[in-house]
Amino acid sequence: MPEGRTSTPESVALWDAVRLAGDSALLLDFGSVVTPEANDRVLRVSHTLEKNKLEGIVGLVPAFATLLIEYDPTSTSAETLIEELCRLQYPQSVGESRRTFEIPVHYGGEQGPDLVTVAQRLGLTADEVISLHANHAYRIYCLGFAPGFPLAGLLPERLRLPRRAVPRTAVYSGAVAIAGAQTGIYPLATPGGWHLIGHTPVPLFDWRATPPSVYGPGDALIFRAVSWEEYSELMEDRRRGELQIREVAR
Amino acid sequence: MTAVRIIRPGLLTVVQDLGRWGYEHWGVMVGGALDEYALRWANALVGNGDGMPALEVTAFGPELEVVEEGILGLAGADLGLAVNGGRWEPGESRWVEAGDRLRFGVRRWGFRAYLSFPGGISASRVLGSAATDLVAGVGGMQGRALRAGDVIQSANMSGAIARAPATTVRVSHAIRVMPGVRADRFPDGSWAQLLTRSFRVSADSNAIGLRLEGEAVAAPHGDWPSEGMAIGSIECPPSGHLLVLLKNRGSLGGYPALAHVIRADWPVLAQLAPGDMLGFYEVSLAEARAALAVLEAQFTATAGAIAPRSLVAPVTGLVRGMDGYGRLLPRPGEWVWQGQVVRRVESMGWTTDVTAPFDGVLGEARAEGDLVEEGEVLCRIEGVGENDAIY
Numbered sequence: 001m002p003e004g005r006t007s008t009p010e011s012v013a014l015w016d017a018v019r020l021a022g023d024s025a026l027l028l029d030f031g032s033v034v035t036p037e038a039n040d041r042v043l044r045v046s047h048t049l050e051k052n053k054l055e056g057i058v059g060l061v062p063a064f065a066t067l068l069i070e071y072d073p074t075s076t077s078a079e080t081l082i083e084e085l086c087r088l089q090y091p092q093s094v095g096e097s098r099r100t101f102e103i104p105v106h107y108g109g110e111q112g113p114d115l116v117t118v119a120q121r122l123g124l125t126a127d128e129v130i131s132l133h134a135n136h137a138y139r140i141y142c143l144g145f146a147p148g149f150p151l152a153g154l155l156p157e158r159l160r161l162p163r164r165a166v167p168r169t170a171v172y173s174g175a176v177a178i179a180g181a182q183t184g185i186y187p188l189a190t191p192g193g194w195h196l197i198g199h200t201p202v203p204l205f206d207w208r209a210t211p212p213s214v215y216g217p218g219d220a221l222i223f224r225a226v227s228w229e230e231y232s233e234l235m236e237d238r239r240r241g242e243l244q245i246r247e248v249a250r
Numbered sequence: 251m252t253a254v255r256i257i258r259p260g261l262l263t264v265v266q267d268l269g270r271w272g273y274e275h276w277g278v279m280v281g282g283a284l285d286e287y288a289l290r291w292a293n294a295l296v297g298n299g300d301g302m303p304a305l306e307v308t309a310f311g312p313e314l315e316v317v318e319e320g321i322l323g324l325a326g327a328d329l330g331l332a333v334n335g336g337r338w339e340p341g342e343s344r345w346v347e348a349g350d351r352l353r354f355g356v357r358r359w360g361f362r363a364y365l366s367f368p369g370g371i372s373a374s375r376v377l378g379s380a381a382t383d384l385v386a387g388v389g390g391m392q393g394r395a396l397r398a399g400d401v402i403q404s405a406n407m408s409g410a411i412a413r414a415p416a417t418t419v420r421v422s423h424a425i426r427v428m429p430g431v432r433a434d435r436f437p438d439g440s441w442a443q444l445l446t447r448s449f450r451v452s453a454d455s456n457a458i459g460l461r462l463e464g465e466a467v468a469a470p471h472g473d474w475p476s477e478g479m480a481i482g483s484i485e486c487p488p489s490g491h492l493l494v495l496l497k498n499r500g501s502l503g504g505y506p507a508l509a510h511v512i513r514a515d516w517p518v519l520a521q522l523a524p525g526d527m528l529g530f531y532e533v534s535l536a537e538a539r540a541a542l543a544v545l546e547a548q549f550t551a552t553a554g555a556i557a558p559r560s561l562v563a564p565v566t567g568l569v570r571g572m573d574g575y576g577r578l579l580p581r582p583g584e585w586v587w588q589g590q591v592v593r594r595v596e597s598m599g600w601t602t603d604v605t606a607p608f609d610g611v612l613g614e615a616r617a618e619g620d621l622v623e624e625g626e627v628l629c630r631i632e633g634v635g636e637n638d639a640i641y
């Protein structure tokens with residue numbers, strides 16, 4: 001599409017439908033298919049609402065192709081909010097704010113206990129799974145499930161597996177995982193049903209920082225396979241508090 | 251300061267406030283007190299603002315020992331609390347003495363009670379809230395449920411003693427709903443099935459959601475991307491066995507929402523116990539709004555009518571007539587504002603100020619030079635009018 005056509009004219013609605021999610025939330029629908037373009041429209045609205053604090057909005061949940069807007073029904077109403085949403089000016093694109101972060105990963109072994117079974121079920125070797133997963137920029141569509149958990153994708157078709165039949169009650173922090181068309185990282189030790197194929201030493205979520213997560217929806221992650229030696233050095237850096245997530249040129 | 255030590259923690263006792271709102275786009279859940287209405291009442295009873303952290307006690311409560319005397323408030327479910335063997339019914343705040351034993355016993359009705367402390371509880375705040383997030387392990391008492399040996403302390407010395415004129419908990423098995431954002435994905439008949447059946451709360455339920463047992467509802471089949479799930483959403487997995495999401499839900503969900511419980515009835519969901527039966531009733535947005543307005547108006551009127559409120563002496567000592575700057579303190583009949591020092595007590599060279607918890611008129615009050623005992627009523631503050639806007 002020529003550059004001049006990619007921006008949506010203001011007269012064209014960014015969302016397809018507004019739905020009432022009860023009496024204290026609205027769900028904006030941006031289409032039924034997960035595409036970077038639909039997700040961009042979600043983020044254009046979500047970022048605008050983060051900047052322009054509309055009276056009564058108490059929470060925003062941007063997802064793949066929807067935006068949940070939670071509000072306090074004692075200080076605003078669905079009608080007022082919808083009117084304000086239609087009046088706001090939205091940017092023509094998500095803009096220059098997109099960044100790409102490199103995630104060093106040690107694949108397999110104790111750090112990636114599901115790598116072997118994943119490879120078997122996909123009819124691949126472990127090395128093929130690694131080379132399909134690494135060195136590819138995955139878009140973060142949204143954060144969810146757990147604080148700072150990036151839902152990124154989309155995985156190549158050959159890497160897609162349904163999630164585990166029985167979720168783990170505790171997944172260790174830093175676990176790199178795949179499920180369906182998505183890949184993600186467990187920033188904190190939480191329960192989880194994804195396949196764990198590796199581990200990153202990089203700290204991802206800091207409750208005391210503002211914002212607590214360096215990356216956000218619209219950013220991208222590139223996984224880089226590291227040797228056991230490099231992994232051990234990075235873990236040592238982390239213990240000393242000297243390891244930070246690294247931004248790379250896209 | 252009121253302080254209590256946990257002797258036995260009970261089933262699940264956690265520090266909660268109104269929740270960690272505004273960070274869901276980072277994957278942080280809201281959480282907080284599941285019954286906001288009872289939490290607000292618990293706070294009102296000790297003269298606090300709405301959102302102060304309190305203890306949320308679930309089903310089988312703890313045994314506590316008072317280690318520093320002071321005021322405590324109780325609202326919400328009746329979980330059979332007794333002080334030194336004497337009953338303490340919800341809807342009342344009291345002065346407790348060091349050595350007093352607070353023991354929760356047999357649950358009578360409801361499922362969650364709230365024990366409030368003057369000025370709230372001294373607890374760790376994360377992203378602006380003291381709410382305990384057990385999944386992420388943050389907030390409240392080191393991000394965990396209370397254990398034997400933990401000591402919980404109030405943030406303030408002064409507080410009020412009051413009795414609620416109305417019930418501080420809403421128990422009902424009739425839950426009002428609006429059609430879900432994905433009702434259109436369901437087969438014909440699912441909505442009618444929701445409204446014409448009784449469901450039972452499963453023992454697998456928790457603070458994340460209520461699992462419902464009963465005949466399965468006709469479920470849609472398909473694979474949709476995860477989306478933001480509003481609190482109170484009734485999700486339908488392919489099995490057709492419904493899940494009602496409470497405030498501790500993760501922000502994203504994958505199952506389509508058949509219905510949403512209206513805001514006014516979120517507190518009612520929090521008081522349902524495993525085994526309880528429930529049924530759903532359809533309302534419009536206008537009816538949902540009216541239901542919440544009525545509830546808020548009743549709360550404001552009744553919580554505001556806990557007057558006169560008694561402020562008690564935080565220490566044994568002499569009542570002083572001036573504040574630390576030499577300004578005269580108010581006399582009975584004078585207007586006082588929230589936060590204004592109304593009485594000062596001197597004890598062994600130390601002075602302690604007692605402030606008005608809300609705007610009102612100073613009622614009966616101990617005079618300068620009087621000797622007051624710790625826990626004795628120091629003064630009363632009368633609300634103004636029957637609808638004085640305290641909240």
